[in-house]
Amino acid sequence: MIITVTMNPAIDKTVEIEMLKPGGLNRIRHVEWDAGGKGVNVSKTIRELGYSSTAVGFLGGNTGEMIRDALDKREIENDFVQIETETRTNTKVLEADGTVTELNEPGPVITREQTEKLFAKLESYAGKHTLFVLSGSIPGGADDNIYAKIIRLVHKKGASVLLDTDGNAFRNALEAVPDIIKPNREELEEYAGLDHPVSEREILSIVREILKKGVRMAAVSMGSDGALFVYRNYAVRCPALPVRSESTVGAGDAMAAALACAWEQGFDNDRTVRLCMAASAGAVTTAGTKPPSRELVDQLAAQVQIRSAEEAVKPL
Numbered sequence: 001m002i003i004t005v006t007m008n009p010a011i012d013k014t015v016e017i018e019m020l021k022p023g024g025l026n027r028i029r030h031v032e033w034d035a036g037g038k039g040v041n042v043s044k045t046i047r048e049l050g051y052s053s054t055a056v057g058f059l060g061g062n063t064g065e066m067i068r069d070a071l072d073k074r075e076i077e078n079d080f081v082q083i084e085t086e087t088r089t090n091t092k093v094l095e096a097d098g099t100v101t102e103l104n105e106p107g108p109v110i111t112r113e114q115t116e117k118l119f120a121k122l123e124s125y126a127g128k129h130t131l132f133v134l135s136g137s138i139p140g141g142a143d144d145n146i147y148a149k150i151i152r153l154v155h156k157k158g159a160s161v162l163l164d165t166d167g168n169a170f171r172n173a174l175e176a177v178p179d180i181i182k183p184n185r186e187e188l189e190e191y192a193g194l195d196h197p198v199s200e201r202e203i204l205s206i207v208r209e210i211l212k213k214g215v216r217m218a219a220v221s222m223g224s225d226g227a228l229f230v231y232r233n234y235a236v237r238c239p240a241l242p243v244r245s246e247s248t249v250g251a252g253d254a255m256a257a258a259l260a261c262a263w264e265q266g267f268d269n270d271r272t273v274r275l276c277m278a279a280s281a282g283a284v285t286t287a288g289t290k291p292p293s294r295e296l297v298d299q300l301a302a303q304v305q306i307r308s309a310e311e312a313v314k315p316l
């Protein structure tokens, strides 16, 4: 069973206008919206790949209802803690020349009581065959240690955790030793306190230190440079698949979805890596965070090149 946790979901709204006139009247030509937030995006990709998950987190108000409906329509199980405050809407203003302006709401502040409700829900799903996907930022009101607390709580029941977050939330959660992590290059740089782009050699040594804590596997995504997949005694690198790029937003979420499916299906390393590269490259070919089709992912999986990470690491 896969449970995706989205602390701060959102309605992702895209409005299309000819040209943005600040301070003037802007007529919208076309509006589109979809349920969003990192964990929700992971659930959508899992569904598209033909597997299932339950989306959990906090939802409130009319926007919360819209997210619930959107998930129901896609037949994605969902079991959110109901809160009084309205779930946020993130608006992207898309101009004819391709310029995008983003207007992101902070989202509701979560109370202690609501957090306790979420913990009880998560505990009820936790078991040996459950993987929790903790992705995205932590909402206002919740403490920076919330992911660490969830990890400890569900580990006690034998469940596993895939972590995809950044900043303090990432650093603190690592102390509780998640099973799988999916940082991107910048997130690892920040974690390691480095102010220069990290080389693959540096990534390998940072990740190996993290694995020593007990983390089982790390998938480090590097955008159009591909990804590194590091287990305790196995490390490979894959160049990115040559796809036509429509939007790279959500490519990391697609990789997290692939990691979750591979865990649940018990895929071997080779098959896991292929699915990760194919799902994330597929996501790049779609608009916004729209998941790629299973058919495309299968085609791309056959094209993935897997190389030994040690060989690929360039001498300093």
Ligand SMILES: Nc1ncnc2c1ncn2[C@@H]1O[C@H](COP(=O)(O)OP(=O)(O)OP(=O)(O)O)[C@@H](O)[C@H]1O
Pocket (backbone or CB within 6 Å): 183, 184, 185, 220, 221, 222, 223, 224, 226, 227, 240, 241, 242, 243, 245, 248, 249, 250, 251, 252, 253, 254, 255, 276, 277, 280, 281, 284
């Ligand atoms: N331009 C691209 N062409 C092909 N594949 C890409 C491209 N950009 C990203 N990818 C694939 O997607 C994976 C994840 O991308 P990236 O490292 O940008 O994730 P991320 O920063 O976590 O993204 P997000 O958090 O916005 O979902 C990469 O490892 C790669 O496999």
Ligand SMILES: [Mg+2]
Pocket (backbone or CB within 6 Å): 164, 184, 252, 253
């Ligand atoms: Mg990411």
